[in-house]
Amino acid sequence: xxxxxxxxxxxxxxxxxxxxxxxxxxxxxxxxxxxxxxxxxxxxxxxxxxxxxxxxxxxxxxxxxxxxxxxxxxxxxxxxxxxxxxxxxxxxxxxxxxxxxxxxxxxxxxxxxxxxxxxxxxxxxxxxxxxxxxxxxxxxxxxxxxxxxxxxxxxxxxxxxxxxxxxxxxxxxxxxxxxxxxxxxxx
Amino acid sequence: xxxxxxxxxxxxxxxxxxxxxxxxxxxxxxxxxxxxxxxxxxxxxxxxxxxxxxxxxxxxxxxxxxxxxxxxxxxxxxxxxxxxxxxxxxxxxxx
Numbered sequence: 171x172x173x174x175x176x177x178x179x180x181x182x183x184x185x186x187x188x189x190x191x192x193x194x195x196x197x198x199x200x201x202x203x204x205x206x207x208x209x210x211x212x213x214x215x216x217x218x219x220x221x222x223x224x225x226x227x228x229x230x231x232x233x234x235x236x237x238x239x240x241x242x243x244x245x246x247x248x249x250x251x252x253x254x255x256x257x258x259x260x261x262x263x264x265x266x267x268x269x270x271x272x273x274x275x276x277x278x279x280x281x282x283x284x285x286x287x288x289x290x291x292x293x294x295x296x297x298x299x300x301x302x303x304x305x306x307x308x309x310x311x312x313x314x315x316x317x318x319x320x321x322x323x324x325x326x327x328x329x330x331x332x333x334x335x336x337x338x339x340x341x342x343x344x345x346x347x348x349x350x351x352x353x354x355x356x357x
Numbered sequence: 358x359x360x361x362x363x364x365x366x367x368x369x370x371x372x373x374x375x376x377x378x379x380x381x382x383x384x385x386x387x388x389x390x391x392x393x394x395x396x397x398x399x400x401x402x403x404x405x406x407x408x409x410x411x412x413x414x415x416x417x418x419x420x421x422x423x424x425x426x427x428x429x430x431x432x433x434x435x436x437x438x439x440x441x442x443x444x445x446x447x448x449x450x451x452x
Contacts, residue, residue, distance in 0.1 A: 231364045246420045247364070247440065302372065302418065317372075317418040 179284035179342035188350055191357035193290035195349055197342075198334070201253045202262040203279035208248035212273040219270050220250060234313040234326050243313035243326060251279065251324070284342035286349060289332040295356040297333060300348065301325060305333075319348040360426060361438050365419060372418035378403050379411040379425045382445050407431050413441060 178199050180186045185197040208216035220228040224242060229235045229250060234243035239259065242252045254262050263278035270276060288296065297305040301316040301323070308314060308327045315324050321341050326334040337345035358370040380403075385395035404410075407430055414424045423441035428434070 246422055247442070302369065315420050322418075 179339045180346060181343075186346070188353070190350070190353040191290075191292065193288060193292050193296060193353055193357055195346075195353060196287045196289075197346075198285045198287045200256050201280070201285050202256045202259040203283055204252050204263040204266050205245065205277045205279050206242070206250045206252055206266060206270065207275045207277075209272065209274060213248045215273040216248065216270060219273060220252070223252070223269065229313070232312055232314060234311050236311070236328075243324065245315065245324075256280065282339055283336045284339045284345065286335045286337070286346070287328075287332065288335065288349065288353075289329070291331060292357050293331055293333050296349070296352045297325065299352040299356050318345060321345055321348070358433055358435070360414065360424070360435060362416065362419070362422075362424065363438055363440055364422070365416075368416070368419060370414075372416060373424075374415045374417045376413040376415060379413050379441075379444070381413060382425075382441065382448070382450060384450075409436070 175183065177183060178185050178197050180197055185199055187197070188195045206216065206220060217228040220242060223240045224235050224237050226235055226237070229242055229244045231244055235241060239254045240252055241254070242250045245251050252262065252266060259265065260280075262280070263276050266276045294305050297303070300318045303314045303316045303325060305325070308325075310327050310329055312327045313324060315322065317323065318335070318337070321337050321344060323345065324336040326336070328334055335345070335349065359367045360370050360373060361367050380399075383399070385392060385399050387396075389395060409427055410430050411425055411427050414426050416422050416424065425439045425441050425444045426435055427437040429436070
């Protein structure tokens with residue numbers, strides 16, 4: 171049996187944290203992720219399953235619905251990303267396949283992404299430097315797909331002074347560099 | 358140039374990648390008797406109108422959707438933007 175030590179996306183045993191002025195940037199390995207794509211003709215059934223999981227409607231265009239333990243944000247027409255605490259939902263995709271049956275195609279996403287949390291006074295100014303999105307017009311609970319330094323990302327607004335940024339795990343170091351550089355420049 | 362995305366609203370055209378004539382949606386039936394001729398037409402022959410043109414744009418820096426944009430090639434005025442999947446389904450392409 172191999173004895174492998176789990177590492178965070180930036181390579182450390184513990185999540186990496188940076189602070190610039192009043193803003194902290196923290197790597198967050200605590201989310202299990204799975205994508206849900208409705209199959210043709212099953213769009214309503216799929217959205218109903220997702221709504222039941224979340225205890226509300228499935229997220230509409232550009233929306234992020236947070237609940238306990240499952241949350242989901244809109245990725246595209248009839249497509250969502252579902253997240254849940256990794257500690258209790260490491261097998262999130264398998265759980266969702268049971269729930270959605272043949273109404274959706276479920277893909278494990280946990281190890282495809284790095285999740286950064288950015289919090290503090292000035293997160294809007296940082297994001298203005300990073301991505302071509304109207305961050306000032308994004309309310310809490312909004313989700314947007316965009317590009318930072320040529321890397322595809324999702325930007326989620328979790329609070330007036332807090333954002334979450336998801337990027338490809340294989341380019342976690344480059345995304346971290348981009349965010350940290352913007353923090354140092356903007357703050 | 359601004360493309361009025363049907364779901365996300367007005368977005369700068371720099372967020373998009375241009376593919377070309379929207380006739381690419383109409384892929385020929387490979388089992389047709391004249392499939393070779395149809396595919397030559399499909400693969401190589403394009404109209405080049407000075408005026409309204411239906412074309413495929415990909416929202417690469419956004420939600421990754423394919424759009425059918427109706428654009429005037431003379432003025433760049435965009436008169437209609439549709440999700441390509443809706444266009445394809447309306448034409449019975451997506452099964």
